[in-house]
Amino acid sequence: MKIGIDIGGTNVRAGLVDIEGRVVDRVSAKTPSNEEPERLIELIISLCGQLGQAESVGIGAPGLIDHLNGIVRISPNLPKWRDVPLKALLELKLARPVKVANDVNSIAWGEFLFGAGIGSKDMLVITLGTGLGGALILDGKLHLGKSHMAGELGHSTFIKNGLSCPCGKRGCVEQYVAKNAIIRIAREKNPELKEVDPEIVAKAGHKGEKWAIEVYEEIGDNLARVLGGVIQLLNPDRIIVGGQISKAGELLFSPLRRAIINEIQPALRETFEIKKSALGNDAGIIGAAFLT
Ligand SMILES: [Zn+2]
Incomplete structure (x- = not known):
């Protein structure tokens, strides 16, 4: 044990x-x-x-x-x-x-050994919640990088001089794909909303409410742009998405899979799977x- x-x-x-x-x-x-x-x-x-x-x-x-x-x-x-x-x-x-x-x-290591990463060799794991966390497994090993910060996609720049981020810089990816982004986009799409968090939006989306579906479409689109670069760079066989926001399920994964096709060259389209984390918490x- x-x-x-x-x-x-x-x-x-x-x-x-x-x-x-x-x-x-x-x-x-x-x-x-x-x-x-x-x-x-x-x-x-x-x-x-x-x-x-x-x-x-x-x-x-x-x-x-x-x-x-x-x-x-x-x-x-x-x-x-x-x-x-x-x-x-x-x-x-x-x-x-x-x-x-x-x-x-x-x-990432847990998913690789016993979860959605079984059978994978090169994979990226991201966690979507308050922020966007990332980790890489390359050739069956955790890839740490020089200062053990490899995979930290959340703080690469998505929009130059964009929204400020708690990390100290502006325009970070996590401001456009994680919790704050869902809340912000939901308020834009539906100004009537009183209370809003990712679960409330997901619930509305599953009921078929158009504004909520559009929120997750925009998040999926933004995430696809970020992951496209990773796929081009690393040619992974799997991308695993976990964290609280992944619980939205197909509401997030369908637009993400659709959008990612346009972010990578055709030869890479059939080379990887995007999966929801299997082990959860x-x-x-x-x-x-x-x-x-
Ligand atoms: Zn940041």
Whole structure:
């Protein structure tokens, strides 16, 4: 048995994972986001204790992570964390091997081994939620890049001098394909809306409301433009889309598949599949448990 832990903005979720990638037991607790690192480290030790015997522990954490040394450099959800040697600290206390990776990389690894990525060799995984996260698996391995930031598509430029982004620059892709974009476009299409979030728009779309269908068409179009470049560059066999917004299903995937055809050269059209994540919220736990 292995333990996989997913440190999210709201909750820390830990699971005991068997050799076939099944979560057989799970515990969770609120993320002590604004506290000193010691607090979260104690929490992780306590969650591991509750799950019982396991040969190893893997952790997926948001932000910039040094995968090789298991150091959390900076994390948007953990403002007091800076260069925390999480792997070394936990190995000392747990007396078991510990691996630490970026959360989207953990999700990608989980999908690759046990989910929508089974049988793939070169794939891109994106998570669509508050932002756009990305991770690459190339030749069957997680591709980290020079500073372990490979796959971070969300902050490449979509529109020059466009909308400002929390990362500090303007016009980032995630402002045009993720949560804020859905809310903004929905308000443009339907100014009568009082409350709006991606789920409300998806629900209206599934009921056949035209404005809501058009919102997801625009998101699919924008996403296709971004993914087209990735397909031309990497010639992947699979693109997996996960995260809260992927739950819209065909409302998002149909326009995305339609639009992507026009973003790539004809010879590439039949070379890849676009799939919805198969493991949902467990992908991060499962992938973290199997980090190598
Ligand atoms: Zn940005």
